[in-house]
Amino acid sequence: MTPLKYGPITLKNNLVAAPLAGISNRAYRVLCRRYGAGLAYVEMLKVESYLHHNRKTMTLKYYREDERPVGIQFAGNNPAWLAEACRMAEDEGYDTIDLNMGCPVPKIGKCGAGSALMAYPERAAKCMEAMVSAVKIPVTVKIRAGVNDNCLNFREIGRMAxxxxxxxxxxxxxxxxxxxxxLANHQLTGELKAAVSIPVIASGDVKEPEDAVRVLRQSGCDGIMIGRGCWGRPWLFREIDEVLHYGRVVTETPGPIERLAVLREHFEMLLESFDPRHACQVVRRYATWYIKDIPGSAQFRHRMTKVESRNEFHEVLDDITAHFESVVGVPEDEYVGRRAALVST
Ligand SMILES: Cc1cc2nc3c(=O)[nH]c(=O)nc-3n(C[C@H](O)[C@H](O)[C@H](O)COP(=O)(O)O)c2cc1C
Incomplete structure (x- = not known):
């Protein structure tokens, strides 16, 4: 597959980790990138909050140099504010900026932003023009198929973009x-591809490498963006990449013990950005994704959703590891995924 090009930026492949409100923090992005995503985004930011340096926004927009290329995404419907936010984002060093025209949640929709903006194509066009003319870095947009079945205006918005x-x-x-x-209707992705000459990236219901292959082939799109499919399995990016290159998954899919090790690392990275209490609240959600397929883990899920401290978190993982090992057995010298291997106290 040809790597995706965002203007002057060529990604290492054609796989993008979706911007995900409440999810795509630094720890998440680092793991997605390590396991093969060509680009990742910080969580969607309301343009007003970004411009006002709202405290929560300061945490959300935090990224480090080792993440490059890194994108930022704004939700808004005011061209002047969006343009100003783009200038700030360029100054803050982001590599690319996306306009969110896909978010359906009321909090965003009631401000006329996110997917609600698709109901106002002329305003959407003004927003896009203002953003592009404000900066030198590449600007992109993420849209839905339309407002509803009677207003499938993705082609019109695509051409405007x-x-x-x-x-x-x-x-x-x-x-x-x-x-x-x-279900995401990727026939429409193909119709968008036919209507525009800029790269088209498909987002929706790609949960396995075969889904990615099917969507790419059927729609002719240029790239795939993954949201829910990689929760608790960031290596989905690598697996898709391998299937696209070699026709099959080459690197062995991480087993339970390695998955627990990645979860421990995920948590430790959360601690770099959040205070321990907040990190525990955040990790509870991620943890259930990592452990859900591990035999015997169901009995630990409840404890995991209540962890309050770093120690407690690692204790639960120790217990899951011990339980799993008691069921399947592990070689004597196998320490991957155990606390001792990762946590130096
Ligand atoms: C919890 C959650 C948060 C999301 N946040 C964003 C967001 O901030 N920006 C965005 O463009 N899309 C967001 N999305 C939509 C995803 O990026 C994606 O388009 C959608 O989930 C379909 O892809 P998937 O089936 O791979 O998840 C969100 C989706 C979920 C489930």
Whole structure:
């Protein structure tokens, strides 16, 4: 597959980790990138909060040099504010900026932003033009199929994006009215691809490497963005990449013990950005994704959703590891995934 190009930026492949509100923090992004994503985004930011240096926003927008290329995504509907936010984001060193026209949640929609902006194409065009002319770095947009079944205006918005100078467009081919119900209709992704000449990235329901291959082949799109499919298994990016290159997964899929080790690391990285209490609240969610397929882990899930401290978190993982090992057995010298290997106290 040809690597994705965002204007002057060439990614290492055509796989992008989705911007995910409440999820795509630094720890998440680092793991997605390590396991093969060509690009990752900080969590979506409301343009007003970004411009006002709102305290929560300061945490959300935090990234480090080792993440490059790193993208930022804004939700808003005011061209002047979006342009100002883009200038600030360029100064803060982000490599690319995305306009969110896909978010269906009321908090964003009631401000006329996210997927609600698709109901106002002329305003959307002004926002896109203002963003592109404000900065030198590449600007992209992420859209839905349309507002509802009677207003499938993705082609119109796609053409506007191209005309405005956006360098790529991502489509999550559900309507705003659908929110997350039903299935992403990637036939529409193909129709968008036929309507524009900038790269088109497909987002929606890619959960296995075969899904990625199917969507790429059927729609002719240029890249795949992954959201929920890689939760608790960031190596999905690597597996897709390998299937696209070699026709099969080459690197062995991490087993339970390695998965627990990655979860421990995920938590330790969360501690770099959040205070321990907050990190525990955040990790509870991620943890259930990592452990859900581990035989015998169900009995530990409840404890995991209540962890309050670093020690408690590692204790639960020790117990899961011990339980798993007692069931399947491990070689004497196998310490991967055990606390001793990762936590130096
Ligand atoms: C919890 C959650 C948060 C999301 N946050 C964002 C966001 O901040 N920006 C965005 O463009 N899309 C966001 N999305 C949508 C995803 O990026 C993606 O388009 C959608 O989930 C479909 O892809 P998937 O099936 O791979 O998850 C979010 C989705 C979920 C489930």
């Amino acid at each position: 191209e005309q405005a100078g956006m360098v790529a467009i991502t489509i999550h081919p559900r309507t705003r009215a659908q929110s997350f119900t039903g």
